[in-house]
Amino acid sequence: MFSNFDFNVIVRTLPYLFFEGMRFTLTLTAMATLGGVVLGTLLAMMRMSGRPLLPGVAASYSNLMRSLPLVLVIFWFYFLIPYVGQWVTGGSRPIAVGAFMSAFVTFTLFEAAYFSEIMRAGIQSVSRGQAAAGYALGLTYWQVMGHIVLPQAFRNMLPVLLTQTIILFQDTSLVYVLSITDFLGAASKIAQRDGRLVEMYLFAAVVYFLISFALSRVVKRLQTETAIPH
Amino acid sequence: MNYNWNWGIFWQPSPEGTGTYFDMLLSGLKWTIITAACAWFIALVLGSMIGILRTLPSRIANIIGTGYVELFRNIPLLVQLFLWYFVLPELVPRSMGLWLKQLPNAAFYTAFIGIGLYMSARVAEQVRAGINALPRGQALAGKALGLTVAQTYLYVLLPMAFRIILPPLTSEFLNTIKNTSVALTIGLLELTGRARSMQEFSFQVFEAFTAATLLYLLINAVVVLAMRAVERSVSVPGYSAGR
Numbered sequence: 194m195f196s197n198f199d200f201n202v203i204v205r206t207l208p209y210l211f212f213e214g215m216r217f218t219l220t221l222t223a224m225a226t227l228g229g230v231v232l233g234t235l236l237a238m239m240r241m242s243g244r245p246l247l248p249g250v251a252a253s254y255s256n257l258m259r260s261l262p263l264v265l266v267i268f269w270f271y272f273l274i275p276y277v278g279q280w281v282t283g284g285s286r287p288i289a290v291g292a293f294m295s296a297f298v299t300f301t302l303f304e305a306a307y308f309s310e311i312m313r314a315g316i317q318s319v320s321r322g323q324a325a326a327g328y329a330l331g332l333t334y335w336q337v338m339g340h341i342v343l344p345q346a347f348r349n350m351l352p353v354l355l356t357q358t359i360i361l362f363q364d365t366s367l368v369y370v371l372s373i374t375d376f377l378g379a380a381s382k383i384a385q386r387d388g389r390l391v392e393m394y395l396f397a398a399v400v401y402f403l404i405s406f407a408l409s410r411v412v413k414r415l416q417t418e419t420a421i422p423h
Numbered sequence: 424m425n426y427n428w429n430w431g432i433f434w435q436p437s438p439e440g441t442g443t444y445f446d447m448l449l450s451g452l453k454w455t456i457i458t459a460a461c462a463w464f465i466a467l468v469l470g471s472m473i474g475i476l477r478t479l480p481s482r483i484a485n486i487i488g489t490g491y492v493e494l495f496r497n498i499p500l501l502v503q504l505f506l507w508y509f510v511l512p513e514l515v516p517r518s519m520g521l522w523l524k525q526l527p528n529a530a531f532y533t534a535f536i537g538i539g540l541y542m543s544a545r546v547a548e549q550v551r552a553g554i555n556a557l558p559r560g561q562a563l564a565g566k567a568l569g570l571t572v573a574q575t576y577l578y579v580l581l582p583m584a585f586r587i588i589l590p591p592l593t594s595e596f597l598n599t600i601k602n603t604s605v606a607l608t609i610g611l612l613e614l615t616g617r618a619r620s621m622q623e624f625s626f627q628v629f630e631a632f633t634a635a636t637l638l639y640l641l642i643n644a645v646v647v648l649a650m651r652a653v654e655r656s657v658s659v660p661g662y663s664a665g666r
Contacts, residue, residue: 398506
């Protein structure tokens with residue numbers, strides 16, 4: 194069954210797969226994680242602010258995003274961003290946004306909804322007394338958040354944040370629907386050009402598995418290290 | 424924004440000639456629901472078995488269970504679907520491969536089996552967590568009563584474990600529904616795929632995606648309400664009073 198398995202095609206295309214494909218996958222994962230965590234933290238803070246309107250807006254946003262399939266959201270933003278760009282810049286025609294840029298914006302905005310739920314749990318994990326003590330010392334809201342609550346929230350949620358990053362890493366493969374050359378896109382292009390579907394898709398699966406598995410081991414170690422000993 | 428809105432587009436005939444664009448989206452909705460239901464059946468049955476394997480007092484069972492979960496959890500769903508759809512027919516004997524390739528509705532079978540297996544790993548994790556959340560004394564009490572391992576699971580552990588994990592199972596079911604959209608890459612004509620083809624035929628992109636969005640929200644609402652009713656009807660009085 195593996196008699197005509199062509200390892201050569203993998204070796205031959207390794208530079209393309211990794212320097213073109215995997216580089217994009219990793220860049221997208223890193224940027225969307227960074228942007229998603231920042232935006233998600235702001236959403237969580239809005240949601241817990243107790244001001245009028247803000248909690249409702251944040252909750253609706255994160256519930257809407259989490260109710261929709263990522264593929265649909267990718268399509269939504271791919272077509273919506275040019276019009277939003279036109280509206281922002283006041284141009285006369287929808288601005289041209291590349292598939293790359295569109296993917297970055299989509300993943301950041303989409304993952305922010307998931308990160309906001311994680312950060313909400315993280316902020317709730319810090320006892321209210323600590324924030325109260327901060328205010329009693331005369332600290333402002335941003336000082337209390339920045340120096341007392343958020344550092345602990347991040348620390349407590351680090352394993353969960355990393356798990357979400359692994360999911361995000363796997364989800365980036367869905368940019369395939371925009372014909373972007375991410376790792377899977379690169380493998381798929383070679384597979385179709387050379388008629389080597391078996392080799393390329395199996396290789397892609399192995400690479401995704403190894404990276405996700407290694408990262409999940411790291412998460413497991415973090416969990417045992419940061420766990421409060423009983 | 425100079426976009427030509429045309430909400431009447433839904434009532435115009437689609438180029439497929441089998442009805443309006445609205446009918447086209449509804450048929451997508453139908454396939455989304457059927458695929459999700461079949462996938463969820465596989466996920467629930469297999470996931471429960473694998474989850475139980477991981478809690479059994481047997482090293483081999485644990486290793487098999489863990490290996491299964493790690494394998495299906497660490498490969499993106501899209502790649503798994505490609506493996507089932509494009510790679511499997513090449514690896515099996517030639518005649519069987521040909522049969523697989525000529526199967527009518529191959530995208531549907533691939534989608535629900537592939538998504539089912541992918542989700543089963545997640546369900547397994549929930550089932551394991553549910554069983555582990557029970558006090559150790561329950562399994563020991565079953566043993567003391569002279570129940571076999573199978574009886575302990577069937578009559579003591581599982582009924583409570585499944586009640587505990589109902590809320591996370593609801594979200595896994597919702598994930599199953601959302602994940603069916605990935606199958607548009609192998610040609611399944613589900614809701615997102617239908618909205619996309621409506622956009623390609625009619626150029627009314629935002630109407631098409633708005634309709635798909637509303638339909639997804641509708642499915643979500645129905646599932647959440649139904650599962651809440653299930654939770655209420657199976658809850659054991661007094662058990663979760665502390666929470």
